[in-house]
Amino acid sequence: MNSNEIYMQQALKKAWEYQLRTYPNPAVGALVLYRNEIIALEAHQKAGTSHAEVLALLEAYKFLSKKELDFDRFDSKKAHEFLYTLPSNYFKECTIFVTLEPCSHVGRTPSCASLLAQLKPKKVVIATLDPIVGHDGGIKRLEEVGIEVEVGICEKEALELLEPFLIWQERAFVLFKIAQTSNGKIGGGYLSSKESLTHVHQLRAVCSEMLIGGNTVREDRPTLDCRFTGEPAPDITIYAKEDNFDRDIPLFSVSERYVSITNCLDFSQPSFILVEGGGGMFNALKENIDWLLQYQTPKLTSHPLGYEVEVTLQYLFQDKKGVDLMLWSKI
Amino acid sequence: MNSNEIYMQQALKKAWEYQLRTYPNPAVGALVLYRNEIIALEAHQKAGTSHAEVLALLEAYKFLSKKELDFDRFDSKKAHEFLYTLPSNYFKECTIFVTLEPCSHVGRTPSCASLLAQLKPKKVVIATLDPIVGHDGGIKRLEEVGIEVEVGICEKEALELLEPFLIWQERAFVLFKIAQTSNGKIGGGYLSSKESLTHVHQLRAVCSEMLIGGNTVREDRPTLDCRFTGEPAPDITIYAKEDNFDRDIPLFSVSERYVSITNCLDFSQPSFILVEGGGGMFNALKENIDWLLQYQTPKLTSHPLGYEVEVTLQYLFQDKKGVDLMLWSKI
Numbered sequence: 001m002n003s004n005e006i007y008m009q010q011a012l013k014k015a016w017e018y019q020l021r022t023y024p025n026p027a028v029g030a031l032v033l034y035r036n037e038i039i040a041l042e043a044h045q046k047a048g049t050s051h052a053e054v055l056a057l058l059e060a061y062k063f064l065s066k067k068e069l070d071f072d073r074f075d076s077k078k079a080h081e082f083l084y085t086l087p088s089n090y091f092k093e094c095t096i097f098v099t100l101e102p103c104s105h106v107g108r109t110p111s112c113a114s115l116l117a118q119l120k121p122k123k124v125v126i127a128t129l130d131p132i133v134g135h136d137g138g139i140k141r142l143e144e145v146g147i148e149v150e151v152g153i154c155e156k157e158a159l160e161l162l163e164p165f166l167i168w169q170e171r172a173f174v175l176f177k178i179a180q181t182s183n184g185k186i187g188g189g190y191l192s193s194k195e196s197l198t199h200v201h202q203l204r205a206v207c208s209e210m211l212i213g214g215n216t217v218r219e220d221r222p223t224l225d226c227r228f229t230g231e232p233a234p235d236i237t238i239y240a241k242e243d244n245f246d247r248d249i250p251l252f253s254v255s256e257r258y259v260s261i262t263n264c265l266d267f268s269q270p271s272f273i274l275v276e277g278g279g280g281m282f283n284a285l286k287e288n289i290d291w292l293l294q295y296q297t298p299k300l301t302s303h304p305l306g307y308e309v310e311v312t313l314q315y316l317f318q319d320k321k322g323v324d325l326m327l328w329s330k331i
Numbered sequence: 332m333n334s335n336e337i338y339m340q341q342a343l344k345k346a347w348e349y350q351l352r353t354y355p356n357p358a359v360g361a362l363v364l365y366r367n368e369i370i371a372l373e374a375h376q377k378a379g380t381s382h383a384e385v386l387a388l389l390e391a392y393k394f395l396s397k398k399e400l401d402f403d404r405f406d407s408k409k410a411h412e413f414l415y416t417l418p419s420n421y422f423k424e425c426t427i428f429v430t431l432e433p434c435s436h437v438g439r440t441p442s443c444a445s446l447l448a449q450l451k452p453k454k455v456v457i458a459t460l461d462p463i464v465g466h467d468g469g470i471k472r473l474e475e476v477g478i479e480v481e482v483g484i485c486e487k488e489a490l491e492l493l494e495p496f497l498i499w500q501e502r503a504f505v506l507f508k509i510a511q512t513s514n515g516k517i518g519g520g521y522l523s524s525k526e527s528l529t530h531v532h533q534l535r536a537v538c539s540e541m542l543i544g545g546n547t548v549r550e551d552r553p554t555l556d557c558r559f560t561g562e563p564a565p566d567i568t569i570y571a572k573e574d575n576f577d578r579d580i581p582l583f584s585v586s587e588r589y590v591s592i593t594n595c596l597d598f599s600q601p602s603f604i605l606v607e608g609g610g611g612m613f614n615a616l617k618e619n620i621d622w623l624l625q626y627q628t629p630k631l632t633s634h635p636l637g638y639e640v641e642v643t644l645q646y647l648f649q650d651k652k653g654v655d656l657m658l659w660s661k662i
Contacts, residue, residue, distance in 0.1 A: 003369040010337060036367030038334040182625065182660070183638055184515020282631075292631075294513065298646050298660060300613075300623075302639035307514055313629035315656055318649055325646055327656065329513070329629060 026165035030056035039063040049074040076109035091121040104137040113138035127158030172267040187305030195322030196295040205231035208271035213281035214240030223250040279307030357496035361387035362428040370394040380405040407440035422452040435468040444469035458489030503598040518636025526653030527626040536562035539602035544612035545571030554581040610638030
């Protein structure tokens with residue numbers, strides 16, 4: 001029994017809500033405990049916006065001060081500036097849980113480690129150190145000013161959360177997404193909850209490109225945009241031997257989208273590639289798929305269409321998405 | 332954000348580990364918070380043994396006293412006697428979370444509400460009141476002695492946890508269990524992790540009877556015992572039009588087991604019926620199945636055997652079971 005593990009699991013769960021959506025940043029979650037009360041639970045949501053610790057500190061401030069913020073909390077510069085105006089020791093009765101070592105470098109956002117060193121919470125609990133060379137040193141800065149630091153709580157889970165981030169430092173991270181019933185059927189029209197569909201569109205909005213099979217294009221005649229979120233649609237690569245596609249298929253008419261058609265795929269460039277398809281596409285790309293994301297809808301059906309693939313998975317994380325189950329696996 | 336919900340969710344999750352295994356008792360979980368530390372997380376495990384609150388208080392005692400117990404903690408009489416010897420206010424800095432109102436009546440075990448009234452923890456947080464007429468009154472006893480009581484935290488989830496218990500007060504609760512791959516295939520031999528198989532045997536050991544289809548008996552020639560747990564095997568009802576079964580099929584030779592063969596099923600008697608089978612059996616019993624338990628193994632396969640059923644589910648709870656996913660649904 002370890003209370004810190006339970007708090008860290010909440011932070012990890014929160015981070016998984018934004019898994020891949022922070023591309024090219026890592027998914028990170030943070031929780032603030034004040035005495036025995038959880039007063040903030042936040043995650044980094046989008047690259048270029050406030051980090052998880054910063055959002056959590058702002059929520060903690062709101063709880064402790066009973067005041068609202070008069071600026072956009074996702075604006076990291078304003079958030080840091082505001083937090084620096086608080087009296088040192090403002091968070092002296094708070095413990096901060098964060099799934100990744102607070103950043104020590106200044107990138108698109110200021111350094112979180114410097115901010116925490118200034119704010120001096122009672123304790124900072126960290127699941128895992130920053131694995132990127134040159135990005136470490138966050139805990140050193142905290143320890144220098146006498147903040148108690150504990151590292152390694154739920155480290156295995158934190159490293160699983162970070163895996164896409166580590167992969168796309170080197171090459172393409174490839175996610176295969178599939179929507180199915182609880183007995184593995186993929187036919188019969190829209191299967192997923194509105195929450196799952198929205199989530200797919202959120203992933204489409206941040207991916208480097210979408211990759212789909214020629215048969216899916218011909219048979220489903222899809223649009224593959226982000227209409228559930230209103231964001232620009234991703235570029236698309238159609239994996240096909242020849243270009244014999246009817247240009248009336250909606251995906252070709254989405255504005256500001258580049259569509260390429262090729263039978264030669266290259267996964268060597270750092271990127272996030274989202275693949276949507278069925279069993280044929282899965283089998284064609286099996287060696288290149290890193291993770292599988294299944295949206296499992298709460299139904300059993302007798303539809304004939306399933307998918308036949310031979311592969312061993314490792315379940316990483318599961319959570320509800322509306323009424324659906326969202327199941328992340330490593331191939 | 333509510334810390335109490337997170338603590339109660341831990342207690343609920345613990346209770347789900349023993350869901351149905353407490354038959355004919357309800358599944359109940361309990362957690363003890365001491366200052367901001369979770370010092371005990373327990374569940375009722377088996378009818379006739381110590382209740383969740385009692386096990387949690389014993390673990391809390393061990394934590395606070397740094398002493399071990401010199402008796403069997405599952406022996407509820409000894410557990411109550413021991414806890415009554417502790418000074419009143421021993422748990423005065425503790426908050427107890429329990430998924431069901433502590434019992435006020437004396438059954439096979441003494442009353443937990445009376446025990447808590449004597450021990451006077453700082454606060455008792457309860458997910459839902461005892462729904463059985465005559466079993467309520469637990470909180471009244473706590474409030475009479477000045478213990479702060481909060482009711483209704485995660486009540487919806489607590490009522491889902493209790494549903495089998497409420498059903499088997501009136502009639503048979505029918506659970507359909509199926510083991511499948513992550514793409515819904517059920518063929519290809521043992522699919523499940525050792526932890527899932529053990530769990531199946533734990534359910535077999537407590538059910539009133541197992542119900543299986545004639546085709547499963549003929550084709551799989553199963554044993555259907557509890558060899559993973561060493562407990563006595565359940566009685567079996569084979570659902571079949573005629574008795575033309577080879578008596579060399581292992582299930583007929585399990586000692587102290589009664590096997591009946593019938594095509595007329597009766598679900599009117601309070602009981603817990605465990606059904607194992609495939610799509611045919613599911614379809615035959617569809618109107619009578621209350622819950623579905625899927626053990627989903629982390630594999631995609633191309634085995635031809637799936638199951639075809641048309642039914643809408645409501646996902647209730649999911650957790651890992653070894654490497655498998657254990658998914659509980661309501662039909």
